[in-house]
Amino acid sequence: MTEDIGAFVPGPRVRIEGQPGGPLSGLTFAAKDLFDVAGVPTGGGNHDWPTGRPVPTRHSWAVQTLLDAGATLIGKTITDEVSLGILGENAFDGTPVNVRAPGRVPGGSSSGSAAAVAAGICDTALGTDTGGSVRVPSSFCGLYGIRPTHGRIDTTGMLPQAPTSDTTGWFARDAATFARVSSVMLGEAIPTALPNKLIVAVDAFGFADPDVAEALKPMVERLTMVIGGVREEIMAPQGLSVWARAQRTLQPVEAYNTFKDWLDTGNPRFAFSVAKALVMGSLTPPAEQSWAALMRQEARGRMRYLLPAGTILCLPTTPFPAPLRGQPLSVLDPLRDRITCLCAQGGLAGHPQVNLPGAAVGGLPVGLSIIGARGSDATLVAVAQAMERAAGA
Structure with missing residues (x-):
């Protein structure tokens, strides 16, 4: 799949190799531009947000966790401005292409992350969900996506919006990849027993x-x-x-x-x-x-x-x-x-x-x-x- 779908923030693309031998080795991921990546400004979907702010010196917890597990970061993705959006249209950076629904929005605010996974550019991607920003693009782009239990995932290094609702989530195209990533992010094995x-x-x-x-x-x-x-x-x-x-x-x-x-x-x-x-x-x-x-x-x-x-x-x-x-x-x-x-x-x-x-x-x-x-x-x-x-x- 061509990568010219407008999913990534403008400018040079960051790439950081994951630790070899981890449970996610061989997988690639992208991170919504609310997550800190060391040496890269956190844009927050608004060109005025980074002005006067120091460039992060540490990765966010979510980015670091995926890197430590072996996944390779291939870029930062477009978000609705400071995550205040649900459709995925950004006045500064544009609207990522939804390859599963041409001519239609990808859903937001984790628009770039969902679009990149749907297009096959990366295996998984980090998003955030406050009022639906992982769930909605998952539905619109035909993806697995999770809004975890509030407070379950460490949000250190993630730009907040409404802290009593903010969560970190992620996307995948298939259930096997979704389970691999979820096991790492949740810090537990996926059980075999199901609800009844x-x-x-x-x-x-x-x-x-x-x-x-x-x-x-x-x-x-x-x-x-x-x-x-x-x-x-x-x-x-x-x-x-x-x-x-x-x-x-x-x-x-x-x-x-x-x-x-x-x-x-x-x-x-x-x-x-x-x-x-x-x-x-x-x-x-x-x-x-x-x-x-x-x-x-x-x-x-x-x-x-x-x-x-x-x-x-x-x-x-x-x-x-x-x-x-x-x-x-x-x-x-x-x-x-x-x-x-x-x-x-x-x-x-x-x-x-x-x-x-x-x-x-x-x-x-x-x-x-x-x-x-x-x-x-x-x-x-x-x-x-x-x-x-x-x-x-």
Whole structure:
């Protein structure tokens, strides 16, 4: 596959060989431009962010971990500005090409990482997920992708956005590579035992476009055969849009607090949608923040109730396939809101979630997500492997 898909940050491409003999020897990876790489400025998707900041002298924990395991870093990838985006269009660096859905966005904010893996340029890639930034591009690009349990992965050397929701994630095209990388990043072997109970989130399937729900039916049937016992439940009794509103309240407030000193002293340039999110975060009343924090507690309680050990839940990762590139804000804003309705549980409750590729609508990828109890990350990876085996049986 040609590498001219706009996945990597402009300028000379960094390459760092992995340690020989490790469990990931022979694999290549890319890192979203939120992760520090020694000797390379961390751009954060905004050309004003590196100004006046020292160049990192150490690799981020995630980059170092993959290098120590033998994987070779081949470059840093484009991200939505300071990870405040979900579609993958960057006003400074452009939009990476989604080879699985030509003419359409790759999804963001881990757009370059997902695009590079989908195109076969690297075997795996690091992304981040605050409000859906690994899960969404995984669905749009037809990849395995994980949002780990919040707090499970060391985020040292990763540019933060909203720390109570931020996670480090990664992508792969096949379940075997996904499992190899996941075992290293999670620091544990992938188990052989699988969960024995499956919940189908009927509110989430009802919220997705009808053709998406229909396209995912064979995957749900396969998952039922892999797991066994199945039942239907409503994931968000208060409403998916209510959970989304809570996440859209908490995340911009935290993002504003993360960047407010830079905004004050640097007056940086932003795309309008990014600037608007930061402004809204700065103006959110304390009463609204308090309501959202209470709703987060409700969401956490609901997910704990639904997901004891041995149980997983499935839902569409995104309500629709990748939208067309270059659409006006009046079209994109409602799409972002709908995506958040299926992604808000990640930032609110912090449970691990894995996107499973394997379905399509009109030739465009759509993913099925599985969510487990906090700490069950490796078990979800085992389910991903079992699903791939079942598909090939």
